[in-house]
Amino acid sequence: MMEKLLLLHIFLFRWHSLNALFTVEAPRSLYTAELGSNVTMECIFPVDGKLKFKDLSVIWEKKDEVRKDVYLLLKGKEDSGGQHSDFQGRIKLLKENLDFGQSLLQISNVKLGDAGLYHCLIEYEGADYKTINLKVQAPYRTIAQEVVRTGDKEWKLTCQSEGYPKAEVMWQNEEYQDLTDKANTSYETGSDQLYRVTSILTIKNRTCENFRCIFWNKEIQENTSATLYILDSADDVLWTESKYLVWPVLIVTVLAGSASITVCIRKARASKDSRTCMAKPSINITKLSRNKDAHDCRGPSFEDEELKYIQIEKT
Known part of the structure; x- marks a missing residue:
């Protein structure tokens, strides 16, 4: 020494x-x-x-x-x-x-x-x-993301990352509009001296959009970004519910049409004057067949039997 x-x-x-x-x-x-x-x-x-x-x-x-x-x-x-x-x-x-x-x-x-x-x-x-x-x-390379629905058409978007030195956080929507002023960004430091940066953006009346948070490390001229998607929007929910509601309606319609056709055929066999009843189900069959998304629950054998009976009536 x-x-x-x-x-x-x-x-x-x-x-x-x-x-x-x-x-x-x-x-x-x-x-x-x-x-x-x-x-x-x-x-x-x-x-x-x-x-x-x-x-x-x-x-x-x-x-x-x-x-x-x-x-x-x-x-x-x-x-x-x-x-x-x-x-x-x-x-x-x-x-x-x-x-x-x-x-x-x-x-x-x-x-x-x-x-x-x-x-x-x-x-x-x-x-x-x-x-x-x-x-x-210490670059902000990993960004944790969270999208939480907080109300009707209201969302809380969160980005969190750790790094050094202190980074600024900027927000943009899919049209590259600056939303930074609407965000709340907080900083914490631990025993490791890293900055833990949390930025929260609350969005109202937005559906089916994506947003981007950008961590800008000015001192080292480096930025890291993450994209957050809002997919579970109100429109999506309604569309999903409607999609599942379409099939029961079609099934009920087809079953009701099949039942009425069966009744008419039985009546036609008992009485040759009951041609009016046959005309109505024929129209219903035509309308359903034009709907490509609808499934006919009757099966091909029923149609063959019906057409055969119509030919007999014409003779």
């Missing part, structure tokens, strides 16, 4: 003079990582000839309210005891690249708390450091 304090002392009081002789560079000053992924940050330093490992010190630290040691290599020896608990078990320095003047720090299973400013300090025949910014994001 004393060696680290001595190195920091050099940075504070002799940095300007040392910087002219030894310069650390950062190929990238900003890194963006996704929650749960791995990220590798890099700084480079000059190596003249073969690296003298025992003379090299590498310090990666995170600049928070309290400075946190991420990785310590002091005069060629790792100091895992000084590492902050936030990074234990998740940090690796790719030592094989040190010979080429590359300090590559790998952070695995990135957390939201890893976001912030990092200092890469190198002491080797001089001393210098660079600041690198790490941003962590």
